[in-house]
Amino acid sequence: MSTLKLIQEHEASHQVKETYEKVKVRYKGFLPDIYKAFANDPTYLESINDHMARVLAPRKVDGKTKEVIAFVVAVMNQCDFCIHAHTMGLKRHGYDDEAIAEILGTAALWSEVNRFNIGARLTWPHEH
Structure with missing residues (x-):
């Protein structure tokens, strides 16, 4: 069980939902729980997602x-x-x-x- 709340899509802020959509593109519609944990800090969520996109890019x-x-x-x-x-x-x-x-x-x-x-x-x- 997570020590942090997992922020579900229906309860996410607009900023978090925008990042979730980017994540779901990378994971073909799937939203891994790690991003739901990152979403407790929306700035960190966006930062780590952008960093992953750069590092994982071909x-x-x-x-x-x-x-x-x-x-x-x-x-x-x-x-x-x-x-x-x-x-x-x-x-x-x-x-x-x-x-x-x-x-x-x-x-x-x-x-x-x-x-x-x-x-x-x-x-x-x-x-x-």
Whole structure:
């Protein structure tokens, strides 16, 4: 259960409704609950939505890759809501459970290697 009220469309201010409409275009008619929580601060809702639109816009990195990044960050941050949301996103991009397990295994490997390197205080370039 959310610690913040989820602002439903029927109770939203005009400003929030305008932002909700932009969000629903990105999500093909769907309004994720995270935006309903953001709406408790309409200025933040608008700001984060604009930022997401800029970052997620097609540029050099495709949407499929950005979804993998979002999923791995969600796992590393232990955000249950985010993990579920981005697992659905991966599946929309055609990833099956085997592929998602491979992504998890790859992230786990590099997390382990990073922790080893931190403990060993390895630097770049290599010392000889």
